[in-house]
Amino acid sequence: MVLNADICTSCGNCQFVCPTAALESLSAPQRSFHGAALIAPFSIIPPTVEELLIWHTERGIRCVELDIETSPGWLVALARLNLRLKQLGEPCWTVAQPEEKPVNTGRRSWLRINKADASTASVLPARGLNNSSFALSLEKSSCYLCSACSRICPQAAIEINDEAFILHHSRCNGCKACTDVCLPHALTLTNDLQSGTTRFSVKSTGCTTCQQLFLTWPGGSNECPVCQRHAFGMREA
Template identity: 40%
Template sequence: MNFTFEPAMAVTQHCVRHRFRYATCKTCAGECPAQVFSPIEGGMHIDASTCIQCGNCLFVCPAEAISGLSPATRHYCGDTLVGPFSGQPPTVNELLLWHREYEIRFVALSPEQNELWLLAIARLNLVLKAYGEATWGIKPPDVVPINLARRSLFHVPREHVHTATVRPGIRRVRQYFADQSEAALSIDASRCVMCSACWRACPEKALRFDAGAFILDAAACTGCGGCTAVCLHQAIKLEKRRGLSAIKRLSARERTCRSCHRAFWALEPDAEHCYLCKHHAHGMRS
């Protein structure tokens, strides 16, 4: 007899809290209705015994670090999601993927029995409206006739109804809505010392240095906060909010330090001393 076992639920080493000591991300904990996740120093504790298998955490984790879970299976007919519906409504990101991949535009549900789903659709429509996309509508559910004279009473087939899942990931959302962003990046040029820690830490290349310019690409940012966790000078500000994406290019100049005569990069055009000499008690270093 062969036994197969599903992989255990886990938070992998891709989690930003595993990678960076001072990371503060707790997106999965904030989304989970069953309080499965608890932030701890250096990671995230999981109580898998309380998990209700909704899979919502898969669609909000900025590092796509959660394993051992599968997204919920949904039912659809044409451009409409139909029942049966899960007790826990989907996240906006999951619905955005249904919007793009399956061109869903309606939900057939009974409002008095699916209040949480109505709230989820309302949140989705706010985002779609901001994105300039067609919003979703609500349809009354179809009444399926049942033949009481046959055993089909126990299984009523529904023609043209299909089941599917969407592959989770904020990166996929970013690809489908490349002109939008879920995070706003900014930098304080007076604090930044061009140490390169932030763009080395960013797995999405939302921060990068190229051809003498410090580039902040909000469309690629998933909001993990790794950049702010490694910035010792608190020069980077990350705000999680949806809106039009923008690419900021900050010109950097290669300068020669007046004290140690070594080359360094600076965002401030009038910088005369490298970071070490600037903060040295005597304005110099060996």
């Protein structure tokens, strides 16, 4: 990957939307804050919801002191953030009008500008709330429990053992490796907010044809998927 420095605005948004956090070498944007509020100066390009979620979690930010007329893009970003926070059951952010402080024309005040007791910092990507912007779903009737999806998933978002097929939604980064490797297309991935886990019961049993152990759904076939596809008993013991 090549970064064109002549075009890049250093907004940092690519870092927070990258599903694999592959852009660690870039510097995250610096933001000013005071207490639980983000304050000016604001970037021309508004932040992503993913970045604001990290400010919500790590810094406890709950407000933006924002001039709506000069930073309309930030207002849109805040609306998107609050939609996500409502889904998560988290408190929403508010907008506060910046205070207009009287100007002291005295010589000392003019020489020493009285700045607010503010801090400047940045947050690191991939450290937000325990949730994912992707939702995995499984069509049990199509899945024959080959376990290819669980073996290829780099985030261990899919777990298959002798008792259960488990989808760990909060671990999914949307790479689509599982859906690409799934031959019967039993797995689907959507851009929906999801958290927690979904568990499906499975059982280990012996194939009545080849006698080998295999995983199946409760009430499923007594023949393994291979023997079911070979009508002439090619795997018979």
